[in-house]
Amino acid sequence: MIKRFANLRVLVVDDMSAMRAAIKVQLSEMEIVNVEQAGNADDAIRMLETRGEYDAIFCDYNLNKATSGQQFLEFIKSQELLPPNTIFIMVTAEAEYGSVVSAAEFQPDDYLLKPFTASKIKSRLERLIDRRDALQMLTQRLAKKDYAGAVAESDKLIKANSKWIMEALRRKGEALLQTGRHEEAIAAYQAALAMRGDLGWAQLGLARGHFAAGRLDEARAIANDILERNGAYVLVYDLLAEIAEDLGDFDTALDCLRQSLMVVPSARRNRIVAEAAYRMGNLEVARTSFEQAIRKTKGSITAQATDCLFLAQIHVDSGDLNSAFKALEAGVGEFGDKGVFAQVQASIKAQAYIRQNDPANARKMLARAGNLIPEPGGNLATVFMARALLAAGEEQEGMRLLDVAVHGASASRSIRGLAKKMRRDAAEPRKVELNGVA
Amino acid sequence: MDEKLTAVVVHDMKNALGVLEDQLAILCQSNPEVAASHALCTSLRQKLIGFLTLYKGEMTARISDVCPEDFLSEVRDLVFLPPDAPEIGIVISPDTPVIWFFDERLVQLALEAAIQNALRFARSRITLGARREGGFLVLSVRDDGPGLGTLEETPSTGLGTELCRTIAWAHVREGVKGHVSLANAAEGGALFEIWLP
Structure with missing residues (x-):
């Protein structure tokens, strides 16, 4: 048993050095000596990027005012910095546990409530490692996006009626939804619900299955049912927003997302609201939400270049060209004029120069954007390039790029939505102009 | 007594007991006579957590x-x-x-x-x-x-x-x-x- 722990690599993230030291002592009692420490989220993220894979991360929920343990988890999961086999354990105080758990959009593998003893850590780690090992094949398939393989691995666990059956059903449902096999996904979630009718994740999966199959009313009814029992389940708001957006009911969509932001006031949620507001043509909400995201992440490693880019585009759309250039300048200061930032920046500047009646500079920027984008696809750079071309009157090429973006293999829902918005705007240029003036 | 104050005091005591419990656990390894104190400390911490759980208001089971x-x-x-x-x-x-x-x-x-x-x-x-x-x-x-x-x-x-x-x-x-x-x-x-x- 002890050998099992001795080789583990552990990262402890806590702003209080006394707490880090205490956990380190407790781990050393289990012969775990390979323990590294980070005093804040930024350091921890750098360590994840540079120091290789950890077996387990113990992270305190209260990191500091800027970033909570939950936001740290959100960030490393959404940026794919958390290897699928790393066990993430959130350490919380007894008193805050209830609110922490109910609003958790990204679930850690486990929670550890303070105060805990060395034997508590040991028994938890033992179970978590058992779980990790039992699910290893399934985890690997999902990480490689081998969904058919993941379904097969899930079925093995389900058929064996193992104690991991619920996790197997959950992941099977996800894999099936990813590959468009909605009816089979629905069956997997129904199998889970047959065992226990009020499992939130299974009901959400069921609703997603109905949504994917085009049964919007059924999806919405189930989603509302979940919220009635747990109003803090933020992923349900996301689904309701997607349903409303598909129906063209943008007010309701935005309203759902703003409710989710009230539950989880994170920069990530600000971005979700902001991007949706922009797609739906609500420039005011989009601007303030991106500004909030920028303010919340300023100077932190969680800051994202796309926030500045969107903000600049919104300023261009509103006709406030000075603010647009300023937002881009701030972005260069923080992220450097390189990568996606450079690609998109050129497209936005081109539009700004067109609005300023400066065709020479506009052409220069268009050429620069064209040179920087290696190959058009389902990504942000392509959508913004298309936008710039449309603004320059190159309608055919602009529309072609939007098509490429919508159908690109890597296009996310939000990229597709954004490209569609650009297409709508292009079809009704006068309306854009009016929005801009307002 | 003020409810908030009670909660703060009880939480503080509970956390302090947790620290004490760990120290006693380490002492136990070299001195078996400490074991009874360790057991007492554990039971006190559990009682306090039980008290806090019970008096926090409505209890929700997260299944x-x-x-x-x-x-x-x-x-x-x-x-x-x-x-x-x-x-x-x-x-x-x-x-x-x-x-x-x-x-x-x-x-x-x-x-x-x-x-x-x-x-x-x-x-x-x-x-x-x-x-x-x-x-x-x-x-x-x-x-x-x-x-x-x-x-x-x-x-x-x-x-x-x-x-x-x-x-x-x-x-x-x-x-x-x-x-x-x-x-x-x-x-x-x-x-x-x-x-x-």
Whole structure:
């Protein structure tokens, strides 16, 4: 048993050095000596990027005012910095546990409530490692996006009626939804619900299955049912927003997302609201939400270049060209004029120069954007390039790029939505102009 | 006394007890005489957490799938026993499902309270059990003491009983609530059961 722990690599993230030291002592009692420490989220993220894979991360929920343990988890999961086999354990105080758990959009593998003893850590780690090992094949398939393989691995666990059956059903449902096999996904979630009718994740999966199959009313009814029992389940708001957006009911969509932001006031949620507001043509909400995201992440490693880019585009759309250039300048200061930032920046500047009646500079920027984008696809750079071309009157090429973006293999829902918005705007240029003036 | 202040004071005490408990655990390794103090400290911390859980207001059970067998082993492993304490065994009835749905943290608090109680009466053995009874998972704690109705040297506060009852009630499945029972076991001794729908 002890050998099992001795080789583990552990990262402890806590702003209080006394707490880090205490956990380190407790781990050393289990012969775990390979323990590294980070005093804040930024350091921890750098360590994840540079120091290789950890077996387990113990992270305190209260990191500091800027970033909570939950936001740290959100960030490393959404940026794919958390290897699928790393066990993430959130350490919380007894008193805050209830609110922490109910609003958790990204679930850690486990929670550890303070105060805990060395034997508590040991028994938890033992179970978590058992779980990790039992699910290893399934985890690997999902990480490689081998969904058919993941379904097969899930079925093995389900058929064996193992104690991991619920996790197997959950992941099977996800894999099936990813590959468009909605009816089979629905069956997997129904199998889970047959065992226990009020499992939130299974009901959400069921609703997603109905949504994917085009049964919007059924999806919405189930989603509302979940919220009635747990109003803090933020992923349900996301689904309701997607349903409303598909129906063209943008007010309701935005309203759902703003409710989710009230539950989880994170920069990530600000971005979700902001991007949706922009797609739906609500420039005011989009601007303030991106500004909030920028303010919340300023100077932190969680800051994202796309926030500045969107903000600049919104300023261009509103006709406030000075603010647009300023937002881009701030972005260069923080992220450097390189990568996606450079690609998109050129497209936005081109539009700004067109609005300023400066065709020479506009052409220069268009050429620069064209040179920087290696190959058009389902990504942000392509959508913004298309936008710039449309603004320059190159309608055919602009529309072609939007098509490429919508159908690109890597296009996310939000990229597709954004490209569609650009297409709508292009079809009704006068309306854009009016929005801009307002 | 002001409620907020009470909560802050109790939390502080609980955290301090946690630190003390860890220090006593380390001391125990070199000096077995400290074991009784360690056990006392553990039971005090558990009581405080029970108190906090009970008086925080409405209790919500956050159910997830739990393997009863694994769960009982973990509960047992986490009980600190001084050298002369009774042994704790586990009996899993063959009809016990591989997984059941309950709030692991809350039910653990309930079982800890029941075990602390059993430790006061048991002669040599405490048995944790799991079985299925209709639509319920029944988790039990049986001691081999004199049974119910015994006069206690140090009477209990009733906190444990109320905690267990509230935790059982927080578990609801399709309108059916959980419950607890305390009776004399057929084999002798007292038998505590928590019924989870």
